[in-house]
Amino acid sequence: MKHKKCCKSCERGLSLHLTNDILCKYHGVVTPDYVCFRYKESAASTASKDVSLKCIHCENFIVHIDSPNENVGRCKLFSERHFDGTSRNPCSKFSKKILIS
Incomplete structure (x- = not known):
């Protein structure tokens, strides 16, 4: 494609x-x-080629506040269950999170 x-x-x-x-x-x-x-x-459009991008880098990933692990959260588009965002590769709806400092 x-x-x-x-x-x-x-x-x-x-x-x-x-x-x-x-x-x-x-x-x-x-x-x-x-x-x-x-x-x-x-880099977001080549997310499938870049192995360093994970779900946690996506703006659709919502971090679970009550969890002791800061990498646990859920995807607001696809999932209601919590998972570790550093363990999953990004999906086709990946949009890189913009960090404001």
Whole structure:
């Protein structure tokens, strides 16, 4: 399956979850299927190739607060049971977690 070039999978774009649009570093707010000449494939789109990315790196992974292990949580898209996020590879809905410091 060939990967489609679009701002949704660009390294320079940030997902705006409220409207499902993409905030581009160069063009501002654009639609997810927009693509420009500055497209750069992100690490999230090559998640299946990168073995270092796990479920815990996904923005859909919710950490379980009551657990003594900080890696235990659940996926808000697929699972109601708790599991160790460092032991599973990411799924097709993987979206890299943005860390704000």
